[in-house]
Amino acid sequence: MHNNDLLNRSLAAVWHPCTQMKRHETLSLVPIARGSGVWLYDPDGKRYLDAVSSWWVNLFGHSNPRINAAISDQLGKLEHVMLAGFTHEPVVQLSERLAQLAPEGLGHCFYASDGASAVEIALKMSAHFWRNSGKPEKSKFISLQNSYHGETLGALSVTDVALFRDAYADLTKQNATVVNPDSRDAAPGESAHDYALRCADQLETYLQQHHQQLAAFIIEPLVQGAAGMAMYHPVYLSRACDLCEQYGVHLIADEIAVGMGRTGTMFACEQGEITPDFLCLSKGITGGYLPLSVVMTTDKIYRAFYADETARGFLHSHSYTGNPLACRAALATLEIFSSDDVINTNRIKAAYLNSIASPLREHPKVKHFRNRGMIWAFEVDSPHADFAQRCFTLALQHEILLRPMGNTVYFMPPYVISDAEMDLLVARTLLVIVQLT
Numbered sequence: 520m521h522n523n524d525l526l527n528r529s530l531a532a533v534w535h536p537c538t539q540m541k542r543h544e545t546l547s548l549v550p551i552a553r554g555s556g557v558w559l560y561d562p563d564g565k566r567y568l569d570a571v572s573s574w575w576v577n578l579f580g581h582s583n584p585r586i587n588a589a590i591s592d593q594l595g596k597l598e599h600v601m602l603a604g605f606t607h608e609p610v611v612q613l614s615e616r617l618a619q620l621a622p623e624g625l626g627h628c629f630y631a632s633d634g635a636s637a638v639e640i641a642l643k644m645s646a647h648f649w650r651n652s653g654k655p656e657k658s659k660f661i662s663l664q665n666s667y668h669g670e671t672l673g674a675l676s677v678t679d680v681a682l683f684r685d686a687y688a689d690l691t692k693q694n695a696t697v698v699n700p701d702s703r704d705a706a707p708g709e710s711a712h713d714y715a716l717r718c719a720d721q722l723e724t725y726l727q728q729h730h731q732q733l734a735a736f737i738i739e740p741l742v743q744g745a746a747g748m749a750m751y752h753p754v755y756l757s758r759a760c761d762l763c764e765q766y767g768v769h770l771i772a773d774e775i776a777v778g779m780g781r782t783g784t785m786f787a788c789e790q791g792e793i794t795p796d797f798l799c800l801s802k803g804i805t806g807g808y809l810p811l812s813v814v815m816t817t818d819k820i821y822r823a824f825y826a827d828e829t830a831r832g833f834l835h836s837h838s839y840t841g842n843p844l845a846c847r848a849a850l851a852t853l854e855i856f857s858s859d860d861v862i863n864t865n866r867i868k869a870a871y872l873n874s875i876a877s878p879l880r881e882h883p884k885v886k887h888f889r890n891r892g893m894i895w896a897f898e899v900d901s902p903h904a905d906f907a908q909r910c911f912t913l914a915l916q917h918e919i920l921l922r923p924m925g926n927t928v929y930f931m932p933p934y935v936i937s938d939a940e941m942d943l944l945v946a947r948t949l950l951v952i953v954q955l956t
């Protein structure tokens with residue numbers, strides 16, 4: 520009764536994101552009262568293993584004592600101050616730490632509070648750089664097919680997921696796309712590496728013809744998340760970076776989903792051995808606690824804005840830029856990475872999950888089982904047109920939070936997941952797949 524009351528009040532007063540609200544006539548909302556580690560609990564104590572890290576943000580579990588302590592400590596000192604004309608220890612420390620961790624040369628941090636805003640900032644900075652450099656005609660962008668970079672109007676203009684893009688197409692200045700190097704699209708007998716190089720050749724053709732109008736190429740390094748966890752070979756990154764350099768086009772690495780250790784290295788760019796012109800981070804940066812994003816860039820870009828005229832400076836501001844609480848959560852998150860040797864520990868965890876996943880990988884209705892770092896994905900050949908919805912509902916009955924994208928099921932668990940929890944995740948997912956195929 521208590522629960523139903525909350526659900527009805529939510530449906531009456533809250534417009535939920537990424538949701539056709541009418542579906543909730545038949546599909547119940549899930550009330551969550553508290554979280555601990557990989558588990559979310561409803562008010563009656565029923566638990567769900569958060570296999571999607573609450574939309575890819577949580578890294579070290581819900582209600583993590585170390586991140587809680589950092590935020591509590593900061594609460595007693597300073598909750599917020601505007602960052603124009605003022606500064607504070609947490610934002611300075613975070614910028615210094617990030618510059619040490621990121622690919623060499625990204626020494627300037629610009630903050631915002633969500634991923635889409637970070638993308639807006641990178642796009643604006645890139646085009647403004649070219650204007651300040653006497654090339655105002657370089658104002659267009661390209662992205663990969665099936666790219667996802669967020670849902671504000673500027674971010675949508677470089678997003679190629681039809682569902683999100685088409686409804687608002689009239690409001691955006693849609694940019695061009697180039698073929699994506701998704702390993703699943705390789706020709707029979709062609710390696711992921713060779714296919715990536717073949718796609719890079721097509722990128723080169725495009726750059727040759729259009730570089731004079733192009734400000735930047737924006738890319739999700741290694742894994743295109745919202746496209747359905749499409750994975751590609753790192754050689755594409757190296758080649759794309761060289762080509763962008765050669766043709767005078769910026770490379771924007773959108774690591775909002777793949778940064779912070781998700782692909783097995785701290786940043787996905789490391790696997791292509793590249794330094795992009797812009798690196799965008801968000802989602803995991805506060806461990807999943809508070810909204811924060813950052814765009815990191817080079818001295819060369821920074822210098823092009825450094826002048827006497829206000830209008831040559833970068834024009835973007837928002838109320839909560841560099842919020843101290845969020846910065847402390849991010850610093851505590853980085854501290855866990857180093858004190859717990861997270862990147863190496865995750866390698867062992869990923870190897871364990873792969874070692875127990877054979878029943879899933881070899882299931883006759885499972886296709887393209889793939890893994891990169893702490894991301895797993897596969898397609899399910901199911902007779903149900905509403906597979907994603909059924910899978911979500913059935914998995915919840917088995918204590919697992921899965922949120923398939925179409926017929927793609929994926930795991931993106933918090934890094935604190937234990938061996939026993941991985942056993943449970945794989946076994947329960949298999950039960951669900953068997954019931955739906």
Ligand SMILES: *Cc1c(COP(=O)(O)O)cnc(C)c1O
Nearest residue numbers: 633634635667668669744775776
């Ligand atoms: C989630 C995401 C975004 C947008 O971030 P929001 O915080 O949801 O605005 C942008 N790019 C990528 C690659 C993402 O996964």
